[in-house]
Amino acid sequence: MLRLIPVLPFLGFLVNASFGRRISRRAAGAVASAVMLASLVVALVAAGNLVGLPNPGRALVEPAFSWISSGDFSVNATLRLDPLSAVMILVVTGIGSLIHIYSTAYMDKETDSEYARYFSYLNLFAAFMLVLVLGSNFLVMFVGWEGVGLCSYLLVGFWYQKESASDAGKKAFIVNRIGDFGFLLGVLLAYVRFSTLDFQDLARSASALSPETSFGTLSLITLLLFVGAAGKSAQIPLHVWLPDAMEGPTPVSALIHAATMVTAGVYLIGRNAVLFSHAPITLTIVAAIGVATALLAATIGLVQNDIKRVLAYSTVSQLGYMFLAMGVGAYAAGIFHLYTHAFFKALLFLGSGAVIHALGGEQDLRRMGGLRRELPIAYSTFLVGAMAIAGVPGLAGFFSKDEVLFQTYAGGHTLLWIVGLVTSLLTAIYMFRLVFLAFHGARGEEPGAAHHPSHLHDAPPAMALALIVLALGSIVAGYAGLPRALGGSNRFERFLEPSFIVSQETRRAAGLQGDLEEAETATASLEVGLMAVSTLVAAGGIGLAFFFFLRNPRAADDMVNRFAGLHRVLANKYYVDEIYDVTVVQPIRIVSEDGLWRGIDVRAIDGTVNMVGETVVGSSEILRRLQAGSVRVSAASLFLGVVLILGYYLWR
């Protein structure tokens, strides 16, 4: 049954890829959405079956076939559903279905064949994403891992006639490949160390070890895997591709670059939680990179003017939170945030899509404003999403972000907690800046504003449906993990916990806090206190945004002028792209073109060869009268020589 989950979208891909140009666009969209819904149903049934199993070690395993078998090395194409992958498949198929439905309306301006091409890619993406989360070993996971990268490449570059789009697709793929470089080496090292690539076997082998106190093999394995995770999940220093990836259609940004694919890195760490738990050094690095990414991306998000880029940096920042959670060993909290983030970030992207769709492709915040009256559905749902991400109490983001921060604080990482808190202030500011600039105030006066159609249409039914469902999700999703401190039982985390089987001894030895339950009961008051702090921070952030971007826009301009240097650095994203260009891209270009190709290949090697040739030709001028100099003669004399040598030895 498990294999149906990825196979159904794959069938949808096959249909649209082979007959897409011959069937109507309605049929193409319907097929693509139907297979996703079917896959969702199967996923729900499978998850139901899983819950029905006895708790410790519940899992559904479905071996398919022996994939690679060479000598002693063998890998099976096996799928495995455990609590962690159950959460993931529900997110992928659930949000995926909504985004497919949304896309049927959003992409309506494309020609028939482009429409089918779009849906075939989207289905293919879902299939690979499901393979990624269902694979029971590294190589099957890698199939999905690279497959989603491919679909991301294709979808980012969907409007391939635009150079910026195809550039962005290429950049995404190549930066991800740098991550894969680490991933592959990590996998190889894990195999050499443990003679298996199966997640279960690896976890079992690793849990017999004691955590590494110095940088050893496990630390290296996990660090290499983290390089892969950082590539896929756009963490510093490999974050540069995600903002550019916004060149793709907006539903793609929602599905791939917010809700699902970019969380694969977080999933990778969760999937190998036992390995990471035994490598505290790597965990420290993960947490540090995560929190640094969260902070820096949020600061960049403050000053961007492209609505999708703000959301992109927000995604990078939120992914940083997830890595922070993973890094402090709060795996369940990290996955919890992944799950709630999928709702509200997909919602925000789709909401921005509704705006862009209404404005005929306009993405610049400076040319928006006052849209709340014309686009009530887009506005109200977007507001829910913004409140959820900003951490307004009662909404999904509040519970998950708070859980991450609480676990960070409870684990004794006060510094990380402070940075996390600052980031959450920035999150509230940039998100409500976006809300106020786009939906409140007056229509922007920048040139180009006049081109907007006078009457704007709100989201059509298919888009509205997705927006409303996701808005509801952004409100209620958090209650699955209602913490004890608020009278819940944190069922979400308790459900996930078996997937991160780490014995208590290891947790303590690795410097992670003790048993979750124990920690929670002991610190309920602490948690409530921290929640209050977060709530104040969120309120403060929204208030600041209100002051600067709605009440008193001139104050914002004053700030920009006063800190012009800082503003320029942020607006230029800390010049990371420029730095990479100067230190990596250009040197490679120059070395390969002028150094290796024209220098070594053409001048040194071929020059030498040609010189030898010319010398021979020159000297043979002298001998020319003696022979004809043709290839035939050379071949004949070669043969003669061989015969002579042979003859000498044979008859001597």
Added chain:
Amino acid sequence: MNHLLSFILFTPLVGALILLLVNSRNEDAIRWIANLVAFVGFVISIPLWFLYNPQNADFQFVERATWIPSIGAEYFLGVDGFSTLLILLTTLSAWTAITERVKEFYIFLLVLQTGMLGAFMSLDFLLFFLFWEVMLVPMYFLIGIWGSDNRLYSAIKFFLYTLVGSVVMLLGILALYFHNHTVSGVYSFDVTLFHKLNLPYNLQWWIFLAFFLGFAIKVPMFPFHTWLPDAHTDAPTAGSVILAAVLLKMGTYGFIRFSLPILPDASRQFVPMIVVLSIIGIVYGALVALAQKDWKRLVAYSSVSHMALVMLGMFALNPVGITGSIFQQLNHGISTGALFLIVGIVYERRHTREISEYGGLSKVMPVYAAVFLIMTLSSIGLPALNGFIGEFLILQGIFVVSKVWAAFAASGVVLGAAYMLYLYQRTMFGKIENPKNERLLDLSHREFATFAPLLVLAVWMGLYPAPFLRRLDSSVQHVIARVSPEYIQKNAAADCAAPAPALAATPTDATVAANGAAAFLATLPCGPDGRPLAASTGPGTTSGTGADIPPSASAGQTGRPGEPR
């Protein structure tokens, strides 16, 4: 079926002879005959796939007759899993490469095919050398007559490079031949006999160097590679396809068939040199490919990089590495062959290979763009396609030997994606800016049919490589028994009833703390029956001197033609 190999071998040659008799103005008949012969050549090689018995470590389909009795040269053919797959690759490539040309072109192509097939089948070293040289001439003319701009320079460069290599190789063969006579008193070029020789180290060293020059030029390894971009660029499409898909494999085939098993000590000794050259080749080829402005030249340099990876996997000298190396040779044949066909398609329509002349082709040639994309992905090793399996096995094989080497080799993964996607973007994406591209025709059905088998193979080998890997097992074991017998000795001692994963499932600190690589080396290939593979395949395992060709008796038992000895 006693003469299956001979049938496969001479079908193209007979076709060439028939073509000689046809009036060259009768173009329809010529095209018809040539295509039919190429097709038949492919079809009659298919039984090899089914009749080859992977359980039998022997050379199979053996044919043996005296050829030049006075010097002991024989007409001695036989195949193992490795050469079986290369033969199928050859006949398939020859079939897909057949394009509409004149009579002489077809004749050269068919003679070339016989030469390649003969080289893969020969178990007599002199016969091998004959076929090796036979390949040279038709290729020379294919490039020199039907090539593009700089064809004469390229053709002569190709010819001279290969000739230099093969002359030196011939010296090596002769040294081997006379040494064998000194030891055994028999004049013979029997390769299976040579596989059992234990040559003195000094001699091995010299012969290895001689073979190395011949094979390394063919592969081509850095720094002997500069003939390749020229030859590829100027050769007609069919020539490039054959060159990439099959001819380059002659070098790697030579290393695996001759250098490693005949000269095991020297092979081990030369590992550092070959590894360094291979790593340079991987990175260098990829970087230079990145800088190319000519579509074909770019693919040619990608070949340099890929074949360097093949060499690296081979000289890991362990079963996984060599298996990966062979598998990657097949992949390279399929994906690079296809990439040359792809260039050929637009070259036929536009008569230019300049990348800057293209752009935006996705719009007018969507099917073509899709095929190109799949082959690009196969070439850069995307999992679920063939390239990944080979790449991963090679990396794994090399990783066990040295993590640093593996890290260098894996950098090819990044660079490969860079140059291929850069190429794809420049040719397929963007707006059509050149008006000449606006009316380009998409793939015709016939053209698509050419790609179909390659696409099927790319997916099949990526998703279910087991049938291929199974056929390679005994070939790999045979080489390993000679060059790294320690794997086989451990094998014999291993208890396959408790394979590695089971051990790993219940590790103690002690077992896991032990060197991981040692544990890896200690785990051994098991046959489907659960017994160690080598123990059931070769008698040499117990003695440790190498599992060699079992005596002719076993060949007789399995219903294969016995060797008249």
